[in-house]
Amino acid sequence: MSTFLFPDNTVLCNFAAVERLDLLQAVLNGRGRWTAAVAYETSKSTRFLPALTSLATGGWLEEPIEITADADVQHVNRVRRAVFGGTDDEPLKHLGEAETCFVIKEWAAFAGSWWISDDREALRYARFQGITTYETIDLVSMAVADG
Amino acid sequence: MIPSLGKVIVPNLCDFRKPLARIVPMPGTADRVRHLLRESGLTQHDFATRIGLDDSKLSKALGGGRRFSSLDLARIADLCRVTVDWLITGDEPPLALAARSSGGSAGNAIREARRLSTMRSDIADLGFPQPWHPSMTDLGSGGWVDQGNRLADAALAQIEQFDSPVEQTDLADLVEAVFGADVAVLDLGSGFDGLATSSEQVKLIVLATSQVPARQRFTLAHELGQLLAGDDQGVHLDEDVFDKAQAKTPSEMRANAFAASFLMPEATLRTAVGTAGLTEQGFAALACELVVTPSALAYQLKSLRLIDAGTCDRFRGLTGRRAASMAGRGGEFAKRVTEASRPRPPGLLVRDTYAAYDVGATTLRPYANLLGVDVEEIRRALDVESGAFDAS
Numbered sequence: 425m426s427t428f429l430f431p432d433n434t435v436l437c438n439f440a441a442v443e444r445l446d447l448l449q450a451v452l453n454g455r456g457r458w459t460a461a462v463a464y465e466t467s468k469s470t471r472f473l474p475a476l477t478s479l480a481t482g483g484w485l486e487e488p489i490e491i492t493a494d495a496d497v498q499h500v501n502r503v504r505r506a507v508f509g510g511t512d513d514e515p516l517k518h519l520g521e522a523e524t525c526f527v528i529k530e531w532a533a534f535a536g537s538w539w540i541s542d543d544r545e546a547l548r549y550a551r552f553q554g555i556t557t558y559e560t561i562d563l564v565s566m567a568v569a570d571g
Numbered sequence: 572m573i574p575s576l577g578k579v580i581v582p583n584l585c586d587f588r589k590p591l592a593r594i595v596p597m598p599g600t601a602d603r604v605r606h607l608l609r610e611s612g613l614t615q616h617d618f619a620t621r622i623g624l625d626d627s628k629l630s631k632a633l634g635g636g637r638r639f640s641s642l643d644l645a646r647i648a649d650l651c652r653v654t655v656d657w658l659i660t661g662d663e664p665p666l667a668l669a670a671r672s673s674g675g676s677a678g679n680a681i682r683e684a685r686r687l688s689t690m691r692s693d694i695a696d697l698g699f700p701q702p703w704h705p706s707m708t709d710l711g712s713g714g715w716v717d718q719g720n721r722l723a724d725a726a727l728a729q730i731e732q733f734d735s736p737v738e739q740t741d742l743a744d745l746v747e748a749v750f751g752a753d754v755a756v757l758d759l760g761s762g763f764d765g766l767a768t769s770s771e772q773v774k775l776i777v778l779a780t781s782q783v784p785a786r787q788r789f790t791l792a793h794e795l796g797q798l799l800a801g802d803d804q805g806v807h808l809d810e811d812v813f814d815k816a817q818a819k820t821p822s823e824m825r826a827n828a829f830a831a832s833f834l835m836p837e838a839t840l841r842t843a844v845g846t847a848g849l850t851e852q853g854f855a856a857l858a859c860e861l862v863v864t865p866s867a868l869a870y871q872l873k874s875l876r877l878i879d880a881g882t883c884d885r886f887r888g889l890t891g892r893r894a895a896s897m898a899g900r901g902g903e904f905a906k907r908v909t910e911a912s913r914p915r916p917p918g919l920l921v922r923d924t925y926a927a928y929d930v931g932a933t934t935l936r937p938y939a940n941l942l943g944v945d946v947e948e949i950r951r952a953l954d955v956e957s958g959a960f961d962a963s
Contacts, residue, residue, distance in 0.1 A: 459642075460640055460641065460642040461641065461642045461645070464623065464642055464646075490640040490641070490642070491640060491641040492638035492639065492640050492641070493638075494600070494659050496641070497640075497641045497644060497655065497659060498655075498656065498659055500641050501641075501645075501655045501656065502693055502696060505689060505690070505693050505937075506690070506693030506694055506696065506697055506927075506933060506937065507697075507932070507933045507934055507937075508933075508934055508936055509933075509934060509936025509937045509939070509940050509946070511686060511689075511940075512648075512654045512655075512656075512685075512686075512689060513686075514649070515644075515645040515646075515648040515649050515654070515655050516645050516646065516649050518936075519641070519642065519645050523641060523642075544950070545934035545935055545936060545946060545950070546934060548931070548934065549931060549933065549934045551931075552930070552931025552932070553931070
């Protein structure tokens with residue numbers, strides 16, 4: 425079983441801000457994945473960081489993962505509210521985090537995947553849930569180690 | 572499954588708000604989205620663009636050839652001001668329905684109650700259910716007032732086990748500790764006293780901040796009566812808890828009787844009146860002791876035939892402030908006014924939300940949201956190892 429890496433939007437923005445998405449691509453090495461909500465959040469960030477556009481066109485995070493079963497969608501929505509503090513009035517807030525946690529925890533195909541985030545709250549929660557976590561700085565260290 | 576028409580109400584659209592004129596059957600998610608599309612007045616192309624889909628994908632989803640994704644539904648919910656849960660199930664909780672027909676302070680109270688109820692339901696799913704402990708009593712077949720009185724007797728008996736007299740304790744704390752209902756006090760503006768909302772997973776009382784502590788206290792007892800009566804699976808609103816027209820409905824009669832007997836038990840009043848009767852001074856002291864409005868106490872004494880109508884009229888003219896002054900309890904009165912004026916987050920939900928964070932079942936954000944503070948700020952505060960002052 426492959427181990428996939430799920431960077432959140434902030435991580436993607438960090439690499440885009442220093443124009444080094446190529447570094448991220450190298451570290452992910454074909455194992456990068458994103459959910460539809462993270463892809464959407466990233467598309468919104470292209471207004472400030474045009475370099476992010478290459479993520480959608482480059483395809484190295486593969487097609488955004490969509491969650492479509494009713495029960496799964498409701499589960500994600502509950503996690504978004506109960507765990508990440510989202511509300512029904514803002515249905516998109518924290519959706520990327522909730523989708524990412526859901527697919528790593530609940531879908532066998534992504535079991536054991538890593539979540540890359542710089543949000544301390546999200547990282548703490550993920551660790552309690554047994555999800556392997558890394559931060560931007562860890563990816564940079566890996567890139568340096570890989571030369 | 573085709574839901575009953577009673578549950579399928581046209582949702583309100585904030586961006587293109589329309590009156591709730593029609594009740595139409597919408598058995599599936601695609602039907603509900605198709606309905607929203609119609610109500611929006613947008614072309615299918617424009618609607619698709621607004622939710623990030625191309626025409627082909629939207630057509631397929633509406634025709635059943637493709638499922639809407641989590642992101643699609645969130646974008647539709649965001650655009651049309653509905654919830655993702657409604658898009659999937661078609662069910663709306665009573666609070667959602669009430670929110671759409673109420674404005675002003677009541678509307679604000681309902682929206683907040685809905686937010687808190689959703690938080691409780693969500694956290695219950697994570698293993699932190701509402702610790703609801705209703706009084707065990709048979710309401711019997713008597714009149715509504717008798718039922719309210721019996722309910723109050725049972726509630727007071729339940730409280731006795733806590734060794735905390737009703738009149739000497741913060742009543743919201745007591746209701747949470749003894750009965751396990753959440754009590755929130757919110758700054759809602761004028762024209763609204765409180766509400767109670769009840770579902771399988773939620774027992775919640777919302778009160779408005781007030782400069783009249785005895786009125787807020789009566790409202791709390793009244794809403795507790797509604798919850799303990801247990802026949803109201805939904806939301807019970809009290810814009811004016813002393814409204815005479817509303818007081819004639821059966822559930823209001825029972826809740827008012829409960830509140831009166833709960834805060835002013837017959838045995839306590841009989842002891843206070845004794846054989847010598849009550850002077851105005853003694854009446855004022857009793858109102859302060861029980862933390863009730865002089866008018867509520869006067870009516871309760873009259874209904875128990877402990878004073879006559881003329882005395883009732885004379886006593887009920889006293890204000891709470893004047894009663895406190897006569898009883899020499901002005902300082903205590905001022906403190907109660909201050910306390911009743913302050914917002915209060917629901918204590919049990921706060922406790923359970925923090926507990927969920929503590930064991931790693933959630934992030935700190937829901938707890939911070941409840942307290943109305945920035946999550947980073949509270950995390951820094953929690954991370955401080957010691958607040959001690961080193962004088963060495």
